[in-house]
Amino acid sequence: MKSKTLFELIWIVAVLIILTYAAVANLSYLSTQQQNIANPAGGDPPGVLINVTGYQWAWQFTYNNGTVMTDKLVLVANTTYTIVVTSKDVIHDLYIPQFGVQVYAVAGHPNKVSFTPNKPGTYIMECVEYCGEFHYEMRGEVVVLS
Amino acid sequence: MNFSFELAIFGSTIAVLIIMGFLLYFFVQDYRKSLLSKEMETAPKEQANAYLSRIRRELSFSAFIMDDSKSIGIRYLITSLAFFFIAGLAGVGMRISLWYPNPSYLTPIQYNILLTEHGTLMLYGWATGSILGLGYYLLPSLLKIKKDSLGVLNSIMYWFFAVGGLLLIFSKSTASWYFYYPLTDQLTQAGGGQFSFAALIGVLFILTATCVASIIFLKMIFLDRDEKIRISSMSLFVWSIVATAILIISSAPISMIADGMVIYDLINPIYFTGANSTALGYAIMFWFWGHPIVYVAVIPAFGLIYELLPKYVGKPVYSYSSGVIALLLLMIFSGTVWGHHLFNSGLGTLWDMIFSTTSFIVAIPSAITVFNWIATIWSGKVKLTLPMMFILNAIVDFIIGGVTGVMQSDVGVNALIHGTYWVTAHFHFILLGVTTGMAFAAIYVLFPTFTGGRRYNSAMGKLHFYLTAGGTYVMTIPWALGGFEGMPRRVAGYFGIFQSYQDAAAIGGVILGIGQLIFLINFVYSAYKPVTISNDNILEEASS
Ligand code: HEM
Ligand code: HEM
Ligand SMILES: [Cu+2]
Ligand SMILES: [Cu+2]
Numbered sequence: 001m002k003s004k005t006l007f008e009l010i011w012i013v014a015v016l017i018i019l020t021y022a023a024v025a026n027l028s029y030l031s032t033q034q035q036n037i038a039n040p041a042g043g044d045p046p047g048v049l050i051n052v053t054g055y056q057w058a059w060q061f062t063y064n065n066g067t068v069m070t071d072k073l074v075l076v077a078n079t080t081y082t083i084v085v086t087s088k089d090v091i092h093d094l095y096i097p098q099f100g101v102q103v104y105a106v107a108g109h110p111n112k113v114s115f116t117p118n119k120p121g122t123y124i125m126e127c128v129e130y131c132g133e134f135h136y137e138m139r140g141e142v143v144v145l146s
Numbered sequence: 147m148n149f150s151f152e153l154a155i156f157g158s159t160i161a162v163l164i165i166m167g168f169l170l171y172f173f174v175q176d177y178r179k180s181l182l183s184k185e186m187e188t189a190p191k192e193q194a195n196a197y198l199s200r201i202r203r204e205l206s207f208s209a210f211i212m213d214d215s216k217s218i219g220i221r222y223l224i225t226s227l228a229f230f231f232i233a234g235l236a237g238v239g240m241r242i243s244l245w246y247p248n249p250s251y252l253t254p255i256q257y258n259i260l261l262t263e264h265g266t267l268m269l270y271g272w273a274t275g276s277i278l279g280l281g282y283y284l285l286p287s288l289l290k291i292k293k294d295s296l297g298v299l300n301s302i303m304y305w306f307f308a309v310g311g312l313l314l315i316f317s318k319s320t321a322s323w324y325f326y327y328p329l330t331d332q333l334t335q336a337g338g339g340q341f342s343f344a345a346l347i348g349v350l351f352i353l354t355a356t357c358v359a360s361i362i363f364l365k366m367i368f369l370d371r372d373e374k375i376r377i378s379s380m381s382l383f384v385w386s387i388v389a390t391a392i393l394i395i396s397s398a399p400i401s402m403i404a405d406g407m408v409i410y411d412l413i414n415p416i417y418f419t420g421a422n423s424t425a426l427g428y429a430i431m432f433w434f435w436g437h438p439i440v441y442v443a444v445i446p447a448f449g450l451i452y453e454l455l456p457k458y459v460g461k462p463v464y465s466y467s468s469g470v471i472a473l474l475l476l477m478i479f480s481g482t483v484w485g486h487h488l489f490n491s492g493l494g495t496l497w498d499m500i501f502s503t504t505s506f507i508v509a510i511p512s513a514i515t516v517f518n519w520i521a522t523i524w525s526g527k528v529k530l531t532l533p534m535m536f537i538l539n540a541i542v543d544f545i546i547g548g549v550t551g552v553m554q555s556d557v558g559v560n561a562l563i564h565g566t567y568w569v570t571a572h573f574h575f576i577l578l579g580v581t582t583g584m585a586f587a588a589i590y591v592l593f594p595t596f597t598g599g600r601r602y603n604s605a606m607g608k609l610h611f612y613l614t615a616g617g618t619y620v621m622t623i624p625w626a627l628g629g630f631e632g633m634p635r636r637v638a639g640y641f642g643i644f645q646s647y648q649d650a651a652a653i654g655g656v657i658l659g660i661g662q663l664i665f666l667i668n669f670v671y672s673a674y675k676p677v678t679i680s681n682d683n684i685l686e687e688a689s690s
Binding site for chain 2: 004007008011012015016019022023025026027029030031033034036037038039040056089090091093095097098100101102103104106107108109111124126127128129130131132133134135136137139
């Protein structure tokens, strides 16, 4: 009986500490790194701007100088980029796992997110919002040049 | 007039069908009379039905014509099990097809049809259906109800449920269980499927049945129960149904309205396009119900654990009042967290903060519940029967599922794992381990009653348990690991780098499938053995 009460106390305190820690870490991340998570586009985004359009079933990247690329994104290491993402048809979701970048592509609701790649190399990129027959082929590569 | 051979065949077929209908009706009336006691034969239907709902009842297809609560429960149980097997077949089929990185024996369209059928049938057909079935079946005995009215309404609602399930199967929709706008309104095979609106109508049918059943459960609990059972001493399973029913009634209608709007948008797109609204409007309305349904799937399973655990450890639940409070808190908080499914959609930082914090809070009542179980087990001595094995596994799976859930509620982490198999792993731990596991535990406990005094083969039962529990881990752990590296979900093919995870999970899926076949064989085989034991069970207690 004694040890059970002790266990109960430890359980309550441990759960509360873990959850409070998680909540505080999350809130401080959100309030300081806002630009690194998906948000409605607008304002004055930092870094180089790239416009992204998703459609069934490919990604189109438009650079400021007018270059257009499909299913391939070329970046330069240690440069900050802001992507503004939207869709021509259904909802898509651009995801670059190695960068922890993820943002929905919704027609009429452009979203933005900023990131700074720091290691040169080739990475994967995929659509992770189910969008019809060839959803699985809506993927490509991200090349980071040094 | 000429003699028409076709007309004669047609006419006699109709005549035979009518005669068969009559015979069936009288056969069932006879069965019903044989169940009723002497003084009940002349009683009004309300009381006769209440009597029928309180006695021990076998599984019988007569239930499809009788309309007392227990018969309705039997209908739901039989139907939801059928949906489980169909959806399970779809799941195993998808798993096997993913053995190779490129679509193998399933084309992308076939894969997407199975994906949609699996998700919708499992959640709406099996999880919801089995809960309605257990509710209708167990509540009358647990509450010793005095009258059982509204049988006709219950019966009609059951048919809504059954037809809804059939629509989900035969519509061949490829819109996935979200039915997001505008994909659902693309009526092509490459989009949502030619008949995706029929699947939406199926969902609407099932949700209508679910809402009506919830109201009837609340009526049974608060108006029709025996006065000797006070609210403060109702069993915890009853409390879990209270929480579930309120959760359903307060959130499903929003999603039903959204479904209706999507159907209307097919004819005249005004709701989710245009100047003032986007496709996200549908997503928000959908998740307002889409999150609660996962708790609807799990709270009654908690109730079953609370109900069965004391019987296998020989001690009452550690704390009844904190059990009730935790269930009600789960009900309240799970209505406030739906935004955690849309973190990366551009709701805005403030909303992300709110929904991630509420998601951390919802873990508190979950932790209270788990503690309550551990403390109950601690105080007694465990009798390791087959249902108890399912319970212990459910507790472990819920802890894993809860921890992965809290992890993905962190907005930074969510950007890493949203849309990957990590999420699929998170919910299969709970939906397989807790929802499905506890439904099976209840079926095993009720088996002697269902079959009128037969015993299931316990070696085969244990094998079913080990294959189900083991298969769950073999399937979901590779999913979770792959998901953390970015393995996307809902895809018919994938990057070659993920193949080892996909193959390991395919083996797990096959193990799971074999396990369920063993359950089916055991059930049918044991149901025809001679009667050896009493038809009582520990879930309904000894009552009349
Ligand atoms: C401690 C409690 C829980 C928390 C904090 C939690 C959190 C989450 C989060 C944040 C997501 C969204 C993941 C994403 O798509 O990015 C999610 C998805 C999901 N959760 Fe949980 N969860 C919890 C418990 C449960 C329970 C008890 C169930 C019941 C079976 C469940 C079933 C699901 C399902 C089915 C999905 C995915 C739906 C879909 O996208 O198809 N979760 N959960
Ligand atoms: C019989 C064992 C099972 C197997 C082999 C299985 C297999 C699968 C597979 C392979 C997927 C992923 C499809 C994809 O993302 O591409 C999936 C998704 C899913 N499963 Fe299961 N599953 C099983 C049991 C269950 C149960 C018991 C439930 C619920 C009660 C369930 C609910 C779901 C849901 C809601 C999804 C998401 C569908 C979607 O993304 O639209 N599964 N399952
Ligand atoms: Cu896409
Ligand atoms: Cu949720």
